[in-house]
Amino acid sequence: MASLTLDQLAIGKEAIVTRLVCTGASRRRLMDLGILPGTHLAADFASPLGDPVAYRVRDALIALRRAQARQIEIELLQGGQP
């Protein structure tokens, strides 16, 4: 089964980061924003067109585009559906 990526996380759901699949500057950027393997994330709300989505990361709201979110592999918290 292909692993779940952050862009598939529904609003109101929470997850743990398992892997960053990007490299170089974009990986660096995500890590600087506090997104590392093991980090707890929550999808708080989406913009009217659904992209970007605002995620809660270490007590701050970070807006990520779908393309960025797709580079973050996650594991769902509290079981359930994405």
Next chain:
Amino acid sequence: MTGHSSAACESCPAYNQAMLKKLGVNVEAVDYVVALAGNPNTGKSTLFNALTGLRQHVGNWAGKTVARAEGGFSFNNKRYKLVDLPGTYSLLSTSTDEEIARDFILFGQPSVTVVVVDATRLERNLNLTLQILEITDHVVVALNLIDEAGRHGIRVDERHLARKLGVPVVPMAARKMQGLPELLQAIEQVATGAYVTRPHRIQQRDPGLDHALRELETALLREFPDLPNAQWVALRLLDGDASIEQALRERRLGDLSRGQASAPAADALALEIAS
């Protein structure tokens, strides 16, 4: 005016508050340069305005037409220039804001860099703090928004934090002007060397990396003898930082540190690095 002050007065915060003179945009003949760094929205500009008396609303720093906000103040008869840097999460990413902050801290060689951190989001803020501690010794951490942290039930053990980081940590609430005298005193002590910092640094590195770093550092210093933080520059080059490579090619790193290497020499070095 203060001719009769005793030693006891010197350490009294109330006394020192009176010793602060806001100089506004007057930044001539300064004794020390102080940089204000920190994540976005931690109160850097509030602090800047509180110390200089300016009302410059420093908004976003998008685009290349960035002018750092500068102002002055005097404290204990010393004149300081205060430089408000763009808010940034890191010194390693490649946005314009981050480059400005990074270049100033690395090559502008401020006497003191004040890292303004948000006490309610300490974990997030310590990333930049640790990066700054890697490149400069003269740091003061301003633990801002301490009042808001208190409201959220967050208590920060600032003495423990100061021990861990190896630099002064001053709890404050810039909006309410709380902690300013203590901050000024810490800035003065670090600027004059009265407080000797022991900044937290990464200790253990891979021997292979160390070897590569030393070689590159030697090559860098050969071309740019006055380059401060050559080891940090070497580390960035090994990490494939395109902006540093570019700056090196254009001799901008050398210029900032009064390096005298010729442009062809810099090109040769860039080639050496590329190979």
